[in-house]
Amino acid sequence: MEKGRTDLAVETVGSLTEAEGVFHQTQRVEDIPVTAVEVRTQGAAKRLGKAMGRYVTVDLGPVERREEAAFRRSAQVLAAEMAKLLPEEGTVLVVGLGNRAMTPDRLGPLCCDHLLVTHHLVDRLPEQFGTLRGVAALTPGVLGSTGVESADVAAAVCGAVKPACVVAVDALAAQGLDRLCATVQLSDTGIAPGSGVGNHRLGLTRASLGVPVIAMGVPTVADGGDGFFVTPRDIDAKVAQCAKLMAAALNLCLQSGLTLEDLAALTE
16 A cells, blocks of 8 residues: 555654654553654745644554553553643643544544533532533534534634644544554644545634634544555544543543543543
8 A cells, every 4th residue: 555644753864863843752651652753944844744843643453453551551651641731730621522423533522421520519519629620522423414623613613612722532544554553643743624534624723813723633544546545444442532531641640630540430
């Protein structure tokens, strides 16, 4: 298969060096490979087709192989990496992008289904819930179903909620079949829904929403060429697993005073 379009910075960085405006490094955290890519110059951004910023890729291979405590370890590593990108305080709005009617594209909405949403509690009952961080969730649907761009819906909700940050969760496209549902990418550059499959929509970025936007995604399709995309045969189970893992990581990151067991009891 010829290499096609991809949302993953780790697949485009190639042999570019720091002198060429790109830093990349892989290390193991809790025995899980974590790769950081920093695109530092406009020249490098143009060559890679990626916005300037930081991209972090966490390998979900241990979860796929059902290694011991892999779900817990992966959730904790993801939470720690996400914490490096988020502001320390303030409400976080999680926007689950995608189409629930299409299995490879329902990752964002499914992730939001498992989130511990607290904005209404912290806002209205601070005496009882003031130890929790405010979290709001939004699943704006897709333009073909709503007639409204996801970015416009997110901007309107940002105006009402006034979050310190937005986390945009979306399904991505990859070049390598081995990365499908086996990699999570985090970035501080925002996101352009549909860009990986050539269906560019208005972006969710600091410029469009007025607050920092952290993107979180998993590749669920790969470019097969001639307008075709391929996806795993068991995509329904894989997307459900990835959505649950991403939500667990977000919950751990945003509610640092709670354990995975606490969070599971509150969200399941």
